Amino acid sequence: MLVIRFPYDPAHNERLRQASGGRARWSQHLRAFIVPVTAVADPAIRSGLAGFAAEQRLTADPAARGQLSLTGVVLRADMLPTGVWGSNLRGILSRDQWAGLRIPVAEAAGGVCEICGKPSVNDEGRKVRPDCHERWSFDMRPGSVLLAVQTLTGLIALCKVCHLVQHLGFAEVQGRVAEVIEQLRAVNGWTYAEARVDLDRARREFDYRSAFSWDLDLTVLRGRIAVPTAPDLYVAAGRRAQLGNSFQPRPTVRAALRPVGQPAPV
Incomplete structure (x- = not known):
């Protein structure tokens, strides 16, 4: 939005x-x-x-x-590189802390998907709160050595189907690629062939990015969360596992939500 x-x-x-x-x-x-x-x-x-x-x-x-300056393409398929799977806000924060971020995102979007504008519906066909999806950028930053950095750029409310498009690998495992293609066509006005081209692009990016170890940059949330082991909200690739992983039991040292405006710890 x-x-x-x-x-x-x-x-x-x-x-x-x-x-x-x-x-x-x-x-x-x-x-x-x-x-x-x-x-x-x-x-x-x-x-x-x-x-x-x-x-x-x-x-x-x-x-x-x-x-x-959009050109009309509002949704693209995505696949996170293998080395960052599960290393996300849901893995770093407690359930209550994560809820403190994701629920306001859904409420700000009016309870509908920010991409397609439709309500989110679960497998039983019941309307539910939209998912909160983390938007990431992957860049190479110059320095004494070239750093591969995964940067959180924002949070967005997505319906179940638009969210699936953002996790193409999961869709492939679940046998739901056809849903991804149909959603890309519906939202972008693409042909079947154009949607397939986008899937191929996502897979190429996945292959390239999976060759690197990615630092984590959460500074967009400065003032909203505090991570005891990373007060500047920047985490080197080798330390990411210490923060927790949404695929594994939650760590002992937790990040914490901090009211907006409260100073960061020195």
């Missing part, structure tokens, strides 16, 4: 409503207006929002700038 903040003014609020085609809504949790990804993918709405940002002299962060 696109998050938009600006000084309160009824006229500006109305202008945003028009620019977003009526899709912008106020999030009490974020104290900001949000626009679903599916709305931002519409060229007319994207153009309107870009114009509104220019009028208000809003300085968008890199993620927002990227959303305003």
